[in-house]
Amino acid sequence: LRLVNVVPLEEYVAGVVQSEAGRHHHLEYYKLQAVSCRTYALSNQRKHLDQGFEVCDRVHCQVYHGRNHTDTIAQAVLETRNMVMVDADIRLIHATFHSNCGGETLNAEDVWSKSEPYLQATTDTFCLAGSHATWQKRVPRKDWVAYLKRAYGVNTASSADLFPLLDHHPTCRGIYMNQREPLVPLKQVRADWKLNSTYFTLHEEGENVVFEGRGFGHGVGVCQEGAMEMARRGFSFVDIxxxxxxxxxxxxxxxLDFFRDIGQ
Known part of the structure; x- marks a missing residue:
């Protein structure tokens, strides 16, 4: 049995903003989130057509727990009604967002292989005091070494191959943990070990290896905790x-149709 909820666009946007952003934030932040959620929904409305609906209510699309009950969110949705973001070709953008970038966002192609001119890496100091700015995880060293050998064929008997994967201290965000074959992709490591992000250092500590990480989420597009701080400091939703x-x-x-006709 599958239940499909048919919801007017603006009501859906308000529900997503509450579900994704939570309560007690600045009006300008809610406006930003409303525009992003509306744009994302419309640019991805064919994602589940083969299943009989347009978007799901989970992180695969956007989290939606039902109707909004927050006055500030309702105001933000009303004041940005029908507002969306488009690129230079007047196409709806892929308006992605994540919880915290750890101080540096990623290019779209670093995560999803396809580049987008509007999803470029940028430095973000606004999120560094956020609740998801840092994290730590310990795992047994023997489990980590066994994983490297099993998943990637790393020669764990070779110190030259193994050391960079036991003492990982990048100066900026990257795509791989190491610089020599076999390459170990950070995205897959994050998924396999259920890490908050791909932005981390790694060192040995006794019988364990310790991940010291920054940020939470894929790192592309709007950093929510950075945007919240910008709103608190007086930036408008357009600026953010x-x-x-x-x-x-x-x-x-x-x-939209008018501008598309002009551009043809």
Whole structure:
């Protein structure tokens, strides 16, 4: 049995904002989240058509727990009604967001292989005091070494091959843990070990290896905790959107066809 909830767009946006952002935030942050959620929903509305609906209510699309009950969110959705983001070709952007970037966002191609000119890496100091800015995880050294050998064929008897994977201290975000074959992709390590992010150092400590990490989420697009801090400091939702999404345009849904016709 599958239940499909048919919801007006603006009501859906309000519900997603409450589910994704929570309560007690600045109005400008909720406006930013409303525009992002609306744009994401419309640009991904064919994601589940083969299953009989448009978007799901989980992180695969956007978290949706039902109707919003927060006045500030309702105000933010109303004041940005029908507002979406488009790229230079007047196409709805892939308006991704994540909890905390750890101080540096990623390029789209670093996570999903396809590059987008508006999803470019940027330095973000606004999130560094956020609740998800840092994390730590310990795992038995023997389990980590066995994983490297099993999953990637690392020659664990070779100190030259193993050492970079036991003493990992990158100076910036990357794609791989090491620089020599066999390459160990950070994205897969994060998934396999249920880490908060791909942004971490690694060192040995007794019988364990310790992941010291920064941020929470995939790291592409809007850093939510950074955006929250920007809103608290007085930045407008438009300023914040342009900080995280490069060279996008905010337009009314009703004007999309007009602008597309002009561009042809």
């Amino acid at each position: 959107l342009h900080y995280y999404y490069a060279e996008v345009h905010l337009v009314d849904l009703a004007s």
